[in-house]
Amino acid sequence: MFKKTFVCIALLALAGCASNQDDAAKALAKSRASLINNKAPYDKIGEYQIMKAQAREKTVEITILYGGGGKIPPSQAVKNAAVNYCSSEELTPLFSEGVSYKIMVMDMRGRTMAEQPVYTEYCKGLAK
Numbered sequence: 001m002f003k004k005t006f007v008c009i010a011l012l013a014l015a016g017c018a019s020n021q022d023d024a025a026k027a028l029a030k031s032r033a034s035l036i037n038n039k040a041p042y043d044k045i046g047e048y049q050i051m052k053a054q055a056r057e058k059t060v061e062i063t064i065l066y067g068g069g070g071k072i073p074p075s076q077a078v079k080n081a082a083v084n085y086c087s088s089e090e091l092t093p094l095f096s097e098g099v100s101y102k103i104m105v106m107d108m109r110g111r112t113m114a115e116q117p118v119y120t121e122y123c124k125g126l127a128k
Contacts, residue, residue: 025058025098046070061102074105078116086123095120
């Protein structure tokens with residue numbers, strides 16, 4: 001009986017810790033999205049311009065508008081951005097806290113042209 005009670009208490013404690021970690025990651029994602037939005041819209045880089053960010057659970061979704069005709073296609077642009085995010089000293093601690101990013105490039109009509117999730121395992125895969 002004591003073992004069952006101990007196991008139940010341990011499971012409840014672990015569930016509480018996981019919930020606190022999720023809550024912290026959600027708060028961090030929301031904070032990062034707000035920080036990005038406070039500066040948006042950003043200056044154009046080539047034919048790309050960061051328009052907004054929003055937090056969805058533990059993910060910061062960044063929307064980039066593509067004006068067309070650039071030298072770097074959207075599929076390559078999101079990969080380049082992901083590599084930069086993975087090597088950023090400011091962002092890497094957030095990944096270890098459970099925060100992830102989703103970089104989306106949209107055309108002028110609002111259609112998704114390319115997207116790239118960026119998270120701990122993805123970044124580790126780049127390092128190999």
